[in-house]
Amino acid sequence: MPTAEMEAVESVSRTGEAVASLENVTKNYGSVTALDGLSLKLYPGEIVALLGANGAGKSTAVRLLLGLSAPTTGTVTIFGRDPRLAATRTRIGAMLQVASMPKTLKVKEHIDLFRSYYPKPLAVKEIVRIAQLSGIEDRLFEQLSGGQRQRLLFGLALCGDPEVIFLDEPTVGMDIEARRGLWVQVRELAAQGRTVLLTTHYLEEADALASRIVVIDKGRVVSEGTPSEIKSQTASKRIRCRTALSSAQIWTLPGVIDVEQTDGWTCVTAGNAEAVLRKMFAFDEGLSGLEVVSPGLEEAFLSLTTKRV
Numbered sequence: 001m002p003t004a005e006m007e008a009v010e011s012v013s014r015t016g017e018a019v020a021s022l023e024n025v026t027k028n029y030g031s032v033t034a035l036d037g038l039s040l041k042l043y044p045g046e047i048v049a050l051l052g053a054n055g056a057g058k059s060t061a062v063r064l065l066l067g068l069s070a071p072t073t074g075t076v077t078i079f080g081r082d083p084r085l086a087a088t089r090t091r092i093g094a095m096l097q098v099a100s101m102p103k104t105l106k107v108k109e110h111i112d113l114f115r116s117y118y119p120k121p122l123a124v125k126e127i128v129r130i131a132q133l134s135g136i137e138d139r140l141f142e143q144l145s146g147g148q149r150q151r152l153l154f155g156l157a158l159c160g161d162p163e164v165i166f167l168d169e170p171t172v173g174m175d176i177e178a179r180r181g182l183w184v185q186v187r188e189l190a191a192q193g194r195t196v197l198l199t200t201h202y203l204e205e206a207d208a209l210a211s212r213i214v215v216i217d218k219g220r221v222v223s224e225g226t227p228s229e230i231k232s233q234t235a236s237k238r239i240r241c242r243t244a245l246s247s248a249q250i251w252t253l254p255g256v257i258d259v260e261q262t263d264g265w266t267c268v269t270a271g272n273a274e275a276v277l278r279k280m281f282a283f284d285e286g287l288s289g290l291e292v293v294s295p296g297l298e299e300a301f302l303s304l305t306t307k308r309v
C-alpha cells in the first residue's frame with residue numbers, strides 16, 4: 001500500500017505540464033517491433049524508472065525522446081515540441097550506452113568539449129563534484145576503470161545544465177558502493193527540480209531512486225506505479241511440493257502466475273500463495289514436502305514481465 005507521504009510525492013511530482021511524452025508510440029526496426037503502442041509522460045522534478053528486461057524497448061524509448069530516431073507511428077514531444085529541434089536538445093542531457101569515446105582525451109578535456117556544445121554550461125567544478133571525478137581529471141579515457149567511465153559519462157550528461165536528464169542503464173558495470181554513490185547524486189539532481197528518466201534492469205535501483213516506475217515488456221507498458229505499488233504487484237511467493245494435481249488443474253486456481261512440474265516436484269508461483277495452498281490441500285489431501293519461499297525482488301520482477309505473451 002502506498003503511504004500518504006508517497007502519494008504526496010507523486011502528486012507534487014505530477015504538477016505542471018509534462019516535460020516529455022510518448023503518445024501511443026510504435027517503433028519498428030524491419031520486422032522487429034521494439035515499441036508497441038507505448039505511452040509515457042514525464043513531469044517536472046520527478047525521477048521515473050523505465051524498468052524492463054533485455055530487449056524490452058527501454059533504449060528505444062530513450063532514443064526517441066532524444067530525437068535520435070523517429071517513431072514509426074505515434075507522437076513524441078519534449079517541452080511540447082519535436083525532440084529533433086536544436087532548441088530542445090540544449091535543455092536535455094543524456095547518458096547512453098555508448099560503444100566508444102575518444103580514448104586519447106583526458107577527463108577534463110571531455111568535459112570542456114561537452115560544455116562547449118551548450119549555451120549555458122554547468123560549472124566544471126560542479127560537474128566534477130556531482131559525478132565524483134575529483135582526482136582523475138587528468139586521466140585519459142582509456143586509463144579509466146569501467147565504473148570511472150560510467151561516472152564520466154554521467155558527468156558529460158550534466159554539462160549543459162539540463163532540465164531533463166536521460167540515464168540509460170547508468171550503473172552497469174559499477175560495484176554496489178559506486179552504484180549507491182550515483183543514486184545519491186541522481187536524487188540531488190531531482191531535488192534541484194530536474195526531471196530524470198532512468199532505464200534499468202534492476203528493480204532494486206528503480207525502488208531506491210524512482211518516484212514512479214514504468215515496467216515495460218515487449219515494447220508495452222505492463223505495469224506503472226510508485227515503487228511500493230509495483231512491489232505489491234510482484235509480491236509473489238513460490239510453493240514447492242509433491243502433489244497429485246496436474247499442472248492444468250493448478251493453473252485454474254486464481255492468483256497462479258506460473259506452474260512447473262519436474263522430477264515429481266511441483267513449483268507454483270502465486271500472488272496469493274496462502275489461498276492457492278488452501279485450494280491445493282482441498283483438492284489433494286496427500287500434498288507433501290511443502291516449502292513456501294518469497295522470491296527476491298529481481299525474481300518477482302521477472303515474473304511480472306516474462307510470463308506475458
Ligand SMILES: Nc1ncnc2c1ncn2[C@@H]1O[C@H](COP(=O)(O)OP(=O)(O)OP(=O)(O)O)[C@@H](O)[C@H]1O
Pocket residue numbers: 029032033034052053054055056057058059060061201
Ligand atoms: N537499430 C536496431 N535495429 C534493429 N533492431 C533493433 C535496433 N535497436 C533495437 N532493436 C531491437 O528492438 C528491441 C528493443 O531494443 P532496446 O535496445 O530498445 O531494448 P532495451 O530494453 O533497451 O534492452 P537492453 O536492456 O538489452 O539494453 C530489441 O529486440 C532489439 O534487438
